[in-house]
Amino acid sequence: MAQCKLQRLEAARNALSQCAEIIEKKLPKPESGDLGGDWRDWIIAHALLTEAENLFGAAPAGPNSSRSINK
DSSP states (O other): HHHHHHHHHHHHHHHHHHHHHHHHSSOOGGSSSSHHHHHHHHHHHHHHHHHHHHHTOOOOOOOOOOOOOOO
């Protein structure tokens, strides 16, 4: 989000894409029924991802999406 505010849009898109990929690969899926002991971190990570996506005017990817943010 800082990169976006500094008008470094390509760097911001790359960071956002990496973030979405990490969340998709590393965090538990909601349909598993168990978000683990760090469920608060899961919520925070998804909230921050949604906030960052909103900076680009993109619809939030959702917890199961693997779409790229790069345009």
